Amino acid sequence: MADLSIERLSLSFGGLAALSDVDIAVPAGEIRGIIGPNGAGKTTLLNVISGLVRPTEGEIRLDGQPLTRLKASEVAARGVGRTFQTSLLFKGMTVLENVMAGMHQGLRTSVLAAAVGLPGVLREERRARERAREALAFVGMLSFAERDGASLSFGQQRLVEIARSLVAEPKVLLLDEPAVGLSPPRVAELDELLRRIRDKRGITIIMVEHVIRLVMGVCDRITVLNSGRKIADGTPDVILADPFVKEAYLGKSSDADRA
Amino acid sequence: MVTLSNEPSAPRAIKRRNLGWLVGRRPALAVGVLLFAVLPLMANPYQVYVGNLALIYVILAVGLNILLGLAGQLSFANGALFGVGAYATGLLRLDAGLPFWLALPVGTAITVAIGLAVALPALRLRGLYLALATVAFAQFALWTFVHWDSVTHGTAGFVMAPVDFTALGLRTTTGIYYLSLVLAVLLVAAAYGIMRSRVGRALVALRESEVAAESIAVDITRTKIVAYTLTAVYAGVAGGLFAGLLNVVVPESFNLFQIVLQFCMVVVGGLGSIAGSAIAAVLLIVLQEGLRGMQDLQEIGLGLLLLGMLLFAPGGLVQALRRWLPGWTEPHSRGGDE
Structure with missing residues (x-):
């Protein structure tokens, strides 16, 4: 707190x-x-x-x-996390990927590690995926995880935005x-x-x-x-x-x- | 347990699976690599040359897609950086006497250094201003290639001895071809690795909204530098291979047409789609070679193609692929309006 x-x-x-x-x-x-x-x-x-x-x-x-x-x-x-008046979900990403994007700060993968595809990268991705799913479940949007963010209603987009903020703790x-x-x-x-x-x-x-x-x-x-x-x-x-x-x-x- | 969802409908992904992964992106790319791998065994030297050129442009287009398609930075510097890569590798061989295997990485490093020198002032620019600044750089680079005679050998360019692959038991053309293929495969795989990581998500966040990106702790400046650097790496490698393929470097290869061609590949493929950029690169090189001898038609044709795609199919080839091939998934592409 x-x-x-x-x-x-x-x-x-x-x-x-x-x-x-x-x-x-x-x-x-x-x-x-x-x-x-x-x-x-x-x-x-x-x-x-x-x-x-x-x-x-x-x-x-x-x-x-x-x-x-x-x-x-x-x-x-x-x-300090935040959401916006008009939804600013990232287009071209699924709902789950949007939430995973919110974890930017907590993840460690470097450009080079990602390019080479080190095993640690995949482990971290799996963990990130899990935590993102957990946050989506918390806001009641888990069943939309694989959907395109833009296909959701405004209210739903805002919930995803909240989940995206929450994963950053x-x-x-x-x-x-x-x-x-x-x-x-x-x-x-x-x-x-x-x-x-x-x-x-x-x-x-x-x-x-x-x-x-x-x-x-x-x-x-x-x-x-x-x-x-x-x-x-x-x-x-x-x-x-x-x-x-x-x-x-x-x-x-x-x-x-x-x- | 709250559900603010209206009705949890079944995600489309489940339906996709049944229709088979055979038409998916991975198998398609694998088949593509296989075809390229056997091409030299059955094709004539000209066809091998076109194949090699296509591989080089795959590297270029996939690299440009990182900056343009993923990070959303409208930079016109890539044609010039491709030139820097070709000149650097070529001149290191010709005038500094470095062997090709050393000249290529050093030339790439020089390309990245110059790419970053362009990127630093460009970091504060967006949209049209960024486009103008980078066009200015491209023109300046071309001017330098032509007029800095003492280093670049001026308008006529320079000719190098063919790269020697006898140590590997290969002829020059075969050697350059397979080197291009291996590097293209590695660099495409690297692009996918980056795209699927936190770095790729940060790039897309940057493209979609700088404000929202910052709100998830993405450092805008740093992420842009990453994008410019990556794209310069691809341009440098492609430039070095281009010099090795042609054994001739002349300034006019890197004029405005060069950047239009590269933009075409990224846009026709579908902004943000790595597979799309790769496929479009191959298609456009084959098309360009088919129209060789009709220079005017080439340029008009490309212009029309770019315009047509922007107007009628902003999602590019990859959007059509996703629509017609249910197994085809494509992360992070801009997708147009579905």
């Missing part, structure tokens, strides 16, 4: 502030929701945490170790709108999956989500962003009751319909 802390994080694009002075502390083993209206800076925040965008100011720490100056691939290697998992396009029963299954990821795998989860039912149901705490600022932070009950939140987000946005 690992905690993630975001301290005085600011990001501006040529004078335009995308994030200003954001402080968020996510303790180990928490499921944290990030909500806010469109353009509030939620995805930007995930991009900054995962190292895709460098912040103008501030610090992000994983278990006290700064991540802020690392490349995105190094942040991932330190144990991340400490923290960042999910960008995992419930988009899911029917209510599927949302309930996702709720249950997220709990299992936390409880069985000991992974801290930070989730940007619009589907209020999921956020309120599964998150331990919720952070509300508006125009790049944190406007509230608390348990679901507190957030639901916060008048400022109601006005800035729930009240004015059509998203409230989905609640």
Whole structure:
């Protein structure tokens, strides 16, 4: 289990502030929701945490170790996994191969060993295959292992993406709108999956989500962003009751319909 | 146990098996190797030469496929690198007096070094910009072949003594032929080994999305360097063999037509498919030789073929093979839209 802390994080694009002075502390083993209206800076925040965008100011720490100056691939290697809003499964690979790709960091095979086909390479591949199948079973997608990723529905692709992140054994998992396009029963299954990821795998989860039912149901705490600022932070009950939140987000946005 | 699956349908792979592995990729490649192995026993010298040329292009196309098809980097430098390989091996023999068996690996190493020198500035470029930068390199390399007289022997190129295979009891043509065959088989096998490993998956991840690749801890820069290096190795070996086959190296072998030809092989075969690149290389060399004497037709024909494939069969030959031969599986190929 690992905690993630975001301290005085600011990001501006040529004078335009995308994030200003954001402080968020996510303790180990928490499921944290990030909500806010469109353009509030939620995805930007995930991009900054995962190292895709460098912040103008501030610090992000994983278990006290700064991540802020690392490349995105190094942040991932330190144990921060993520999924994307639009599915980014790798085309041309089967579902199983996609998940195996997620193990990049944990495997050791070098170019030369692979080219020559040393016996150790085959052993490692077999192990990787096993672990990938295990992760697919964990998210309930094992029967799709040999399918082409592109042939799956969006919801299924996102589950495969989650499996692809899980095989890397991340400490923290960042999910960008995992419930988009899911029917209510599927949302309930996702709720249950997220709990299992936390409880069985000991992974801290930070989730940007619009589907209020999921956020309120599964998150331990919720952070509300508006125009790049944190406007509230608390348990679901507190957030639901916060008048400022109601006005800035729930009240004015059509998203409230989905609640 | 949750299943977010709608209905777990039977994977297609199971159905495939019944129709037999005989038409699969491995047996097909094995038959191909066998045919190439017996060709010198029954063919005339010209046919052996064409076969040898085809083997060299198999190496070239499979190598380019790593960079273009697997890693998705639109680089036009490979025709020039093929030239560097030919010049390096040739000049090491002619002017440095190295024996062929030493000149070939050293020439390949030089090709890789120059390939990396091109790759380093190209690492930050993508798509059209990468294409332009590498076209510029290709033109610069051609200019160097023509104008750096003191080293490259200028426009007329140079002629070498035939490679000596008497130690193995073989004639020069047979020796080069079987050396090309052995190297082609080894390099195709190596490409498959790489493709099926974590390295191959990282290359495909890079091709599909740099952002998603980084999110699974794939170092973009490093992976690109691996791709450029591998492709340069193949181009260097192919170039050295080309010099050994022709005994003549002239600049015009490595002009823009060269890169169009190689691109054609990778695209016609199917981007990302090693077997496709190999098969298309053989087909296009045979086609090209069939059209010899009609230079204009060659170039127009290739252009039309490339255009036609891109428009009507973006998945290439290998997609047709997968559709018509149920035993044919092809990992990691781009596959077009099925």
